[in-house]
């Protein structure tokens with residue numbers, strides 16, 4: 001579903017991704033972890049073309065993201081992305097937040113978009129809040145609305161970049177619960193997170209990127225957590241700090 005082949009990227013003279021290759025199959029939940037500044041956000045943004053790369057090739061569901069011929073807005077409409085900060089439109093209520101892109105990007109009618117949006121809002125357990133404005137919701141609720149908004153676009157994959165790291169601790173669980181459910185329903189997901197509890201529970205794969213943008217580990221969850229002896233020294237050091 002996502003194929004990253006020998007990707008390298010530089011910001012000016014500084015190389016931030018080094019010959020990265022990753023294959024994510026349909027239904028995989030790939031957790032990406034690594035130290036701050038290692039290139040996790042950059043890597044995940046290359047998948048929907050938000051960050052161009054200088055070398056290598058990226059394909060999502062058969063569409064080559066890195067080809068100049070690709071219609072990136074159309075591709076992005078099929079790749080759901082949820083960031084650390086919720087980025088809802090503050091002047092629109094929840095229902096309007098859910099419908100806007102469906103109407104503007106997918107050309108759906110208001111009624112169709114509303115029906116789809118509310119179905120997704122129900123899925124994240126927030127139907128009672130459909131008429132509220134983002135400012136009236138907690139951070140955890142806003143992030144769940146952001147997930148519902150992404151799901152309303154019928155994405156083939158969902159990308160998450162540290163979706164819980166800006167939340168107060170008591171709200172982390174409700175957002176992870178939604179993601180666990182999504183994973184159980186078979187959604188293909190690439191998730192940058194340091195929530196190793198989540199990784200242990202739902203990841204099919206764990207990818208570790210070291211500073212400098214080099215992928216040091218790409219293995220099954222069982223191998224990653226169950227065989228510490230098989231891990232790279234840098235991975236052990238990192239896990240020692242966050243676990």
Ligand code: ADP
Pocket residue numbers: 011016034035036037038039040041042043
């Ligand atoms: P992570 O998400 O793992 O913390 P990032 O992908 O955000 O890492 O950043 C990787 C490296 O690229 C860091 O050294 C960061 O300072 C640098 N970087 C990120 N975005 C930019 C940018 N727009 N311009 C220049 N350097 C950047």
Ligand code: MG
Pocket residue numbers: 040041042162
């Ligand atoms: Mg980041």
